[in-house]
Amino acid sequence: xxxxxxxxxxxxxxxxxxxxxxxxxxxxxxxxxxxxxxxxxxxxxxxxxxxxxxxxxxxxxxxxxxxxxxxxxxxxxxxxxxxxxxxxxxxxxxxxxxxxxxxxxxxxxxxxxxxxxxxxxxxxxxxxxxxxxxxxxxxxxxxxxxxxxxxxxxxxxxxxxxxxxxxxxxxxxxxxxxxxxxxxxxxxxxxxxxxxxxxxxxxxxxxxxxxxxxxxxxxxxxxxxxxxxxxxxxxxxxxxxxxxxxxxxxxxxxxxxxxxxxxxxxxxxxxxxxxxxxxxxxxxxxxxxxxxxxxxxxxxxxxxxxxxxxxxxxxxxxxxxxxxxxxxxxxxxxxxxxxxxxxxxxxxxxxxxxxxxxxxxxxxxxxxxxxxxxxxxxx
Amino acid sequence: xxxxxxxxxxxxxxxxxxxxxxxxxxxxxxxxxxxxxxxxxxxxxxxxxxxxxxxxxxxxxxxxxxxxxxxxxxxxxxxxxxxxxxxxxxxxxxxxxxxxxxxxxxxxxxxxxxxxxxxxxxxxxxxxxxxxxxxxxxxxxxxxxxxxxxxxxxxxxxxxxxxxxxxxxxxxxxxxxxxxxxxxxxxxxxxxxxxxxxxxxxxxxxxxxxxxxxxxxxxxxxxxxxxxxxxxxxxxxxxxxxxxxxxxx
Numbered sequence: 001x002x003x004x005x006x007x008x009x010x011x012x013x014x015x016x017x018x019x020x021x022x023x024x025x026x027x028x029x030x031x032x033x034x035x036x037x038x039x040x041x042x043x044x045x046x047x048x049x050x051x052x053x054x055x056x057x058x059x060x061x062x063x064x065x066x067x068x069x070x071x072x073x074x075x076x077x078x079x080x081x082x083x084x085x086x087x088x089x090x091x092x093x094x095x096x097x098x099x100x101x102x103x104x105x106x107x108x109x110x111x112x113x114x115x116x117x118x119x120x121x122x123x124x125x126x127x128x129x130x131x132x133x134x135x136x137x138x139x140x141x142x143x144x145x146x147x148x149x150x151x152x153x154x155x156x157x158x159x160x161x162x163x164x165x166x167x168x169x170x171x172x173x174x175x176x177x178x179x180x181x182x183x184x185x186x187x188x189x190x191x192x193x194x195x196x197x198x199x200x201x202x203x204x205x206x207x208x209x210x211x212x213x214x215x216x217x218x219x220x221x222x223x224x225x226x227x228x229x230x231x232x233x234x235x236x237x238x239x240x241x242x243x244x245x246x247x248x249x250x251x252x253x254x255x256x257x258x259x260x261x262x263x264x265x266x267x268x269x270x271x272x273x274x275x276x277x278x279x280x281x282x283x284x285x286x287x288x289x290x291x292x293x294x295x296x297x298x299x300x301x302x303x304x305x306x307x308x309x310x311x312x313x314x315x316x317x318x319x320x321x322x323x324x325x326x327x328x329x330x331x332x333x334x335x336x337x338x339x340x341x342x343x344x345x346x347x348x349x350x351x352x353x354x355x356x357x358x359x360x361x362x363x364x365x366x367x368x369x370x371x372x373x374x375x376x377x378x379x
Numbered sequence: 380x381x382x383x384x385x386x387x388x389x390x391x392x393x394x395x396x397x398x399x400x401x402x403x404x405x406x407x408x409x410x411x412x413x414x415x416x417x418x419x420x421x422x423x424x425x426x427x428x429x430x431x432x433x434x435x436x437x438x439x440x441x442x443x444x445x446x447x448x449x450x451x452x453x454x455x456x457x458x459x460x461x462x463x464x465x466x467x468x469x470x471x472x473x474x475x476x477x478x479x480x481x482x483x484x485x486x487x488x489x490x491x492x493x494x495x496x497x498x499x500x501x502x503x504x505x506x507x508x509x510x511x512x513x514x515x516x517x518x519x520x521x522x523x524x525x526x527x528x529x530x531x532x533x534x535x536x537x538x539x540x541x542x543x544x545x546x547x548x549x550x551x552x553x554x555x556x557x558x559x560x561x562x563x564x565x566x567x568x569x570x571x572x573x574x575x576x577x578x579x580x581x582x583x584x585x586x587x588x589x590x591x592x593x594x595x596x597x598x599x600x601x602x603x604x605x606x607x608x609x610x611x612x613x614x615x616x617x618x619x620x621x622x623x624x625x626x627x628x
Contacts, residue, residue: 168436168462171462171483171484172392172395172462172483173394174483174484175392175395175460175462175483175484175485176392176394176395176397176398177484178484178485178486179395179398179399179402179484179485179486179487179490180398180401180402180487182486182487182488183398183401183402183405183486183487183488186487186488188402188405188487189405190401190405194401194405197397197401198397198398198401201394201397201398204394205394253393
């Protein structure tokens with residue numbers, strides 16, 4: 001039934017089948033005469049109309065209904081085989097038959113039509129949806145491709161930033177070394193204090209190059225996942241004192257104020273790695289500290305950790321930059337150096353199960369804070 | 380007795396400031412220093428130095444901007460220091476009014492030679508000592524750079540007494556360089572001057588003309604008169620002049 005309803009309508013076929021059914025009904029029932037009630041052919045003829053409608057649509061149904069009504073009158077309404085109708089009751093029956101046949105036909109046709117349209121719309125929507133899906137898939141693929149290209153560009157950009165940064169950082173101390181060394185080689189005569197100062201400057205810059213190379217090596221180790229602290233008991237106060245003494249020439253323009261707990265607590269860590277953290281943070285602070293200001297390094301116990309704060313009175317780190325300063329090759333605004341030091345600090349502190357972050361120094365400047373696990377005292 | 384020229388050195392690296400201060404003071408210059416762009420601009424305004432040595436990578440302002448702002452009111456010679464090795468930045472700085480550049484790392488002799496050349500061509504109004512040629516470009520009808528002699532009025536060029544025949548474009552190219560002896564002129568500046576506006580990017584012309592000029596001037600490739608500054612421009616030098624030693628004046 002559903003198949004018939006949804007099938008494409010062919011009016012001539014519907015009309016032909018309807019008329020054939022009408023003919024068959026007459027052939028089958030008319031010879032029986034009064035043996036069948038008059039309702040039986042009427043019901044069968046209505047079926048013929050419905051069939052015509054299903055196959056041929058509304059027009060076929062109306063055509064067959066009229067043919068069926070005439071035939072009914074001829075074959076089954078006395079006097080048979082004439083178009084005459086005697087009894088008023090028969091007029092009513094004939095009229096009701098015609099009305100029912102046409103109504104049923106039109107209703108079925110209308111319903112079929114509605115269903116057909118609904119089906120058509122559904123198919124259209126389905127096609128549209130499929131098309132949209134295809135477009136969305138294509139867009140997704142393009143977006144993915146764009147993302148991949150962006151990623152590659154980012155990697156490329158990072159790589160050239162790395163090269164620019166490294167070449168700048170290597171050249172800056174080299175500039176001083178070359179200028180002074182070439183000058184002395186050319187026999188320029190300096191008084192003794194100036195000469196000593198120049199040579200000390202060359203040594204400082206050579207040490208700075210050395211620190212930079214150490215940082216670059218650490219960075220490559222970090223990137224290769226090979227940064228494994230060799231833990232031992234580290235007397236942190238001694239480490240800091242020694243490092244501040246070694247960097248004293250770097251702090252000629254600023255005061256350094258160190259304050260660590262006097263309980264001689266030991267940190268559980270890798271001496272040379274922790275030394276690198278302290279060196280990088282002090283160097284960073286010295287670079288950003290205004291002349292005559294104070295760089296502070298404070299430490300205090302917090303449960304099983306040592307919390308160390310290195311603060312300067314420089315221009316500070318903007319709120320939005322606070323997480324990014326620990327990314328490699330991210331220089332502070334206008335900063336002229338490294339870009340790897342803080343990234344290395346973060347990697348080392350994290351490898352020691354500690355944390356590192358940056359805060360605002362009260363009164364202006366940046367405070368770098370990190371925590372390190374204290375060595376558990378043996379029994 | 381005139382006072383020694385004052386050189387303002389601008390760099391945010393204390394070490395290079397110490398080195399340059401010592402090197403310049405040993406040659407008799409007076410030295411002032413600044414560690415950022417704003418400080419440099421203020422000092423140029425307040426103290427009117429005879430020359431500025433300016434690092435392009437400063438913490439507060441871009442060195443090129445500092446150059447442009449200083450040029451807003453004075454023609455004081457500016458020698459730019461650049462560490463990034465990017466030719467583009469030097470060219471931009473030169474086009475914004477810098478007189479010369481030195482790439483880090485440099486030898487002290489190299490920097491001092493640039494300082495001397497720049498001081499030689501400082502504007503007459505700002506020259507404290509007797510300048511060899513007076514103001515800016517040499518505005519004379521006969522230009523001499525070592526044994527090269529260019530008679531602009533008669534369109535004669537002699538090298539060591541030997542007459543050299545040049546085409547009009549070669550001649551114009553040489554005259555322009557000879558008016559600014561020792562100083563680098565950017566590709567764009569040379570093209571605009573010799574070929575006219577609209578030709579600023581045709582650097583291949585310059586390669587051709589420079590090579591023809593070198594051939595005609597009989598340049599010694601190891602000590603050329605016409606020096607190529609790769610990616611930047613050209614300068615005309617006196618090959619017999621030593622780069623090392625020497626002080627102000």
